Amino acid sequence: MAEATHDIEIRNLYKIFGPNAAKHVESVRNGMTKEELKAQHNHVLGLDDINLTIPAGKIQVVMGLSGSGKSTLIRHINRLIDPTAGELLFDGQDIAKMSETELREFRRQRTGMVFQKFALFPHWTVLENTTYGLHVRGVSRREAEERARRWITRVGLEGFEESYPNQLSGGMQQRVGLARALTNDAEILLMDEAFSALDPLIRTDMQSVLLDLQSELKKTIVFITHDLDEALRLGERIAILRDGKIIQQGTGEQIVLRPKDDYIASFVRDVRRGHVISVRTIMRKGAHAETPVTLPASTLLEEAARAMTNAEVSRANITGRDGQHVGMVTLSKCVAEMIAPDDTEEVDPESQVA
């Protein structure tokens, strides 16, 4: 199975839409904004100096409001869109410079795409839809069907191999889309708002299916969403786009803890912090506590607070990956971090006494 081994390195990537795109790169490099480019030259700035390393075998989420450039970015990775300037390095090659033949091979062998609108052939069965990519690659019918059946089962659709798309619910159709991408056995999976059309419960279900598969497959997944909960649940790394620029990237935890500006702060304000932040980031290093509770550093604050509350203690020791002692946390610190930082001014309680 194709486990991912190469990062995708995006360097100084620019995309300008319009007839004289290349001519305007220099102005954008020198600070021309999206609005100015539109007003003065009637060109659209799609991506503005994107630098992003998408780690092999991890889920990279790209988030941002409508029009921020998410689809434009993901479509550069299999070059459905050509860059105006910049590089996309993968396994020693610049995707932006691949010849027609190289690009065709790269798309077929190494990337798979899952779309928001499932993009299934309506007159083909689930099995036929799933084997499509393999037929194109010349894999024998028998092998293609064997592989497809395995993935159809893995996404929970066993028994529906001979059904047609219109006989399936939206969630089931999206499972077919996922099975088709997995059957291709590509190491890069590009998912543009793949779950956004689904009902909330089915959406959460699909996230679980993906996480479950990924724990074993370790593909490089680029997942686009405008939903913060989905981003935090799936993303091992998250990049936030605005007006074609990456304004912050890091782990979900880093972004929730230290939003770079007010725009991101407003995004993360209502997040359940105890569900995202782990004790690792708030522990006191070194100190050993007298307590029966010991937790791994990756324990989330809510879980840690629950463990201490259940044991009726106010401290816990924290252990590292190999079980060695790395520090301690207090219950009050956990709770304090779970309550979002308050922007109201602190009031001296003494001054309130009439």
Ligand SMILES: Nc1ncnc2c1ncn2[C@@H]1O[C@H](COP(=O)(O)OP(=O)(O)OP(=O)(O)O)[C@@H](O)[C@H]1O
């Ligand atoms: N072919 C095109 N020609 C001109 N402008 C384009 C083209 N494709 C995208 N754009 C513009 O580039 C910007 C980014 O669009 P993009 O589709 O990447 O946004 P998005 O973040 O995926 O939005 P959504 O959440 O709505 O899908 C927008 O301003 C859009 O109008």
Ligand SMILES: [Mg+2]
């Ligand atoms: Mg889009």
